[in-house]
Amino acid sequence: MASAFRKNLSQLTYRNLLRNLAKQKTRAVIKPYEQPAKKTYLTAHISVFDYDTNNIKHHKPTSIQECFDFKHSSTITWINMDGLDKEQMEEICNHYNIHWLIQEDVMSRGQRPKVDEIEGVVYCLLNMLFINTSTGVIEEEQISIVMGNNFVLSFQEDAEKDVFDPIRKRLHIQNSRERERGTDYLFYSLIDLITDSYLGVIENLGTQIETIEEQILQRTSKHTFERISQLRKDIILLKRNIAPAKDVAASLNRTESELIQERTTKYFKDVYDHVVQANDLIDNYRDLIIGLQDMYVNNINLRMNEVMKTLAIITAIMAPATVIGGVFGMNFDIIPYAHHAYGFYGTIAVMIIIPILMIIWFYRRGWFQNEARPGRKED
Incomplete structure (x- = not known):
């Protein structure tokens, strides 16, 4: 009977365990190789921009179909x-015969910077770097550039951050190189603007x-x-x-693409x-930061x-007084100078003279000189 009771108890415990597990919500599996999700615009x-040497038209289409006439x-x-x-993006790329592999790279976050040539177009992916003025942290934005015959497509990740205004201004200048050269020079100008930001x-x-190096030399803190x-x-x-x-x-x-002229290669x-x-x-800066970490620890x-x-x-200065006070504070009947008329004053004088002599000796030894941090500034 006792064995049957233990069996029923174990089954009840097992059922309760399954019931509790069923009530718990499953957690999302975090994969370290996946990029975090970013907000979708x-x-x-x-x-x-449609231009040649003499004319230029700047157009902001209200529908995606208005971009098809320029092909x-x-x-x-x-x-x-x-x-x-x-x-x-897919409508534009499909109309301009952009391969679906390039379209996937355009929409994928966290891609490694690269350049490809697929079916008559040159595709370049780079990350624009800039400093957030409010936080002071370096941020990145993925930019994809596709160059074909007489057209260039550029895709910027963030709608609130446009980085190509300098090129737009130069396009409005009639004698600028962007106006006089072909699509390969426009392709170069976009890439050059991105790399110059580095x-x-x-x-x-x-x-x-x-x-930070100056702060470390003056006074270190947790903020440093x-x-x-x-x-x-x-x-x-x-x-x-x-x-x-x-x-x-x-x-x-080193490219041998027909879309890039020899005069643009330089x-x-x-x-x-x-x-x-x-x-x-x-x-070099990575080595300097390692040096800053070592300097901070040192x-x-x-x-x-x-x-x-x-x-x-x-402790050394107080040690003689502690020893003398301990000796004369022992509970013995006979202690030299314990009952002398000037015994107390003599003991106090010795307790004072010995630390003074020790301070003079320490000073001559240079123990009070702070040579480790000569440029230290007290707050």
Whole structure:
């Protein structure tokens, strides 16, 4: 009977366990290799520039079908989409015979910068880097550029951040190179504008590193360590975007595509030089940040050593008085000078004279000189 009771109890416990598990909500599985979801922009802003050497038309279509008439135009057409709308992007790409693999890359986040040539078009994917003025953090925006015969399509991820205004201004100048050259030069101008942003961000990063180095030399704090950690994250972000861009620039410099004329190839060599320079600066700043971390830790250790030295000096100075007081405080009947008329005053005098002599000796030994941090400023 006891065994039957234990069996029923175990079955009841098992049923309760299953019932509790059924009530719990399942958690979403987080995969570390997947990029986090980003907000989707419901509306995209489309602008069209159709131009040649003598004329230019700037058009903002109200419907996607208005962009289709420029496909067979003899002039150069640049269609830019601010904010990714999947349906509109697919309609434009399908009309201009853009391969579906390129369309997937345009809509996919977290892509590695790359360049491809598929079915008569050249596709380039780069990340635009800029500094958020409110938070001071480096942010990135994925930009896709497709070049075909007499047309260039550009897709920007964020509708609120447009980066191609300098090129638009130059297009309105009749004798500018963008107006006199072909689609390959417009393609180069867009890429050059993106890569030039790297140097501006890196220059700002160098200024922050110098500021933090001065703060560490003066007085370290928890805020300083947080800024060092943020700079380390920024360096990783820059390296992840700039290192592949070096391969992109090298591929464009060696390309044999019929869409890129020989006279434009030299400009991609300039893009390659800028990216190499940015990549070298990132490596140097990465070493500097490692040095800042070591400097921060060493500075903390120096401050701890100063505290320990101060406590050691105080303990050494108070030790003779403690020993003398302990000796004369013992409960013995016979203690020398215990009943002397000036015994108490003599003991106090010895307790004072010995620490004074020790302070003089410590001073001559240089224990009170703070040579570790000569430039320290007290708050």
